[in-house]
Amino acid sequence: MSQVNQSKIYDYVKQHGSILEEYLETLGAFGQLEEGGIIRPVYSPQWLDAQKQVAEWMNEAGLAVRTDGIGNLWGKLEGTEGGKIFASGSHLDTVKGGGKYDGGLGILSALVALRFLKEVYGQPRYSLEVVALCEEEGSRFNKTFLGSRAITGTLPVEELDENVDPAGISIRQAAIECGFDPSQLEAARRSDLDGFIELHIEQGRLLDDAKLEVGIVQAITGTRHLGVTFEGQADHAGTTPMDLRKDALVAAAHAITRIQAIPLQMGRPAVATVGKLSLEPGATNIVPALVHITVDIRHSDQAKKERLISEIELACREAAASQGVTVHIEQHQDRVPAPMTPAIINLLQETADELGITNMPMVSGAGHDSQVMVEQIPTGMIFVPSIAGRSHSRAEYTPLQEILPGVALLAQALYKLAY
């Protein structure tokens, strides 16, 4: 680590950082459930109220506020020279029963960073923007990354009409009801951004376990979802000897033990998870004839991801064959790994070291808007810890003192880029 040379902005973050906690509490009340946790689907009343609150804070911070046609909220700190624009932010929507850090923290950290930079250094040379992205989680329409895909020009216009919520309301209709103009989708595209940095809680426990302040994301993992169906034969559990059975559940069980062992042997960050299992006929005294499982497979290295998938598919076939049952494998989703931009990674790494912020390179095992942004815009991510790795849960928690180093890193990196 280079010699520690803490910046004016880090000192300012430490002194005034409690405003972030106030913002988090206030934003976290929009969509709060009685039993705890938040539900804030895109374009819902509670989502719209939350957006208006963020807009008000942007105004208070002296930013120029606007929304685009899909419903992203932007707050701009104009530069003196122009020519370059850098942005930071995250998503405003939440999963059902989610916590107040996921998404919200990235928006508010960017807002605080810009506010503090302005207070300490005045107007920047290049423009800085905060963005509250309208939708990341697929919180209402089962379509993810609406905001970042509009920004990068990768959201097909047909999606606005083809996708409806459980009440039958389309994306377009819901956006219009919120006062946006989705016919301006093309105008929401930002070809003028020169960099994007997203701060997010880790959603895992590696930083918390390692007692380090931030993670510098090197890549966002690639994902493949498989649907695997084992088909055997229903038989009477009392009258069919073990050696004459075609038990679909035993086949699935053999597969599941291998689906765990293969990534375990490959090592981090390889993961594979069977999260759902259904079976037929499902009676205590009948040998299962049909078992369906889902497999979620992830790796940040595309070649290793493909190897992982091949080995898991082979394991499913071998498990089926060992029990005399047939197997059918479907691929439901595929996302290639998204490496972050080396220049942004280096900027964050060097800046963290300069500030004496303890850090480690990390892979994101969860998806983020940054994986969409990086397709068009130099992009990087800062992770702050999640206590015990709690995520997508009301139990999600990070104390302020474990957030502020990440905010200082974000502010100092933006300072280097824009001042």
Add this chain to the structure above:
Amino acid sequence: MSQVNQSKIYDYVKQHGSILEEYLETLGAFGQLEEGGIIRPVYSPQWLDAQKQVAEWMNEAGLAVRTDGIGNLWGKLEGTEGGKIFASGSHLDTVKGGGKYDGGLGILSALVALRFLKEVYGQPRYSLEVVALCEEEGSRFNKTFLGSRAITGTLPVEELDENVDPAGISIRQAAIECGFDPSQLEAARRSDLDGFIELHIEQGRLLDDAKLEVGIVQAITGTRHLGVTFEGQADHAGTTPMDLRKDALVAAAHAITRIQAIPLQMGRPAVATVGKLSLEPGATNIVPALVHITVDIRHSDQAKKERLISEIELACREAAASQGVTVHIEQHQDRVPAPMTPAIINLLQETADELGITNMPMVSGAGHDSQVMVEQIPTGMIFVPSIAGRSHSRAEYTPLQEILPGVALLAQALYKLAY
């Protein structure tokens, strides 16, 4: 095998056996479903119609017909001497979507046997009775063996009021609506029976595979049902490294592979089956926190059954420990193995050999009224083949020529006992 000495009654069965097929077809129409298969829950209109039909056939055969307080139907061929009474029969109810052989064949085989014995030999020395037992499957009240438990005096009177069907109707109420008098439960007890023989399809494929005509049941298997709950921790499937997980489904999968391997290694007739599995939270991208499985364990030897249970429980505990999850095991049902009465086994074995009927000793892996009857009455069972072992299914099938040797064995055994 002793020298073959086919009896007059076996010849008569061969000549007139097609009446059994007519009976089977007619009885199988009561409760027939549009999509095939039969639904004939106890005390239902279709069950009552079926009972009336059997009563009519009993009358035609010259038997003295009566029902008891719980709804068993009896047809008696009075003996010249009295002093002993022997009975044969099976159950009238069916599982949902069951076939026409299960239960029905045992009633009709007994009816045909008595009719033919009377036609060939006239009145017996000791009385013979056919019984259509009201309920074996738990077809309506989730309580099994109503008829045989009433006969052996092991049906607690409280059960009549405590158990209701999905519509809220109690056993007592349903029986009364059918015209029975359940206050006469005690009178339904038969302390005067000197032997009981039940003919039934095997419900497995061993006889069909072995191409043998009958099985002589040595014992009805003992059963234990376990409910096993594995409790781990829900985690994000993308952000939680494999080595930090407490995956309840992986633990269950390890257990399931062992639950198959242990009885396989012990050998026939040991069986163990996981027929149901449910998990929480059940999302593609969340590590399962809670998995519940059922385990159906059976063996006809009590000591081996207990060893099987112990080894399976140990395997569940080891599987849980290997994944750092906790396990909780509940015992939901326990039935000790029911060995058939040696004198009846020997009678059936010797008679089959005398008649040249190919046979083998067998264990019943399914439960039968005979396991209740044998507690009070010398009891034995004859199995006839089930083609491909199909059972509790509309696909259940045995051609007439594979039934008649069993009927002849039953008739000749009753002849030896009663004439």
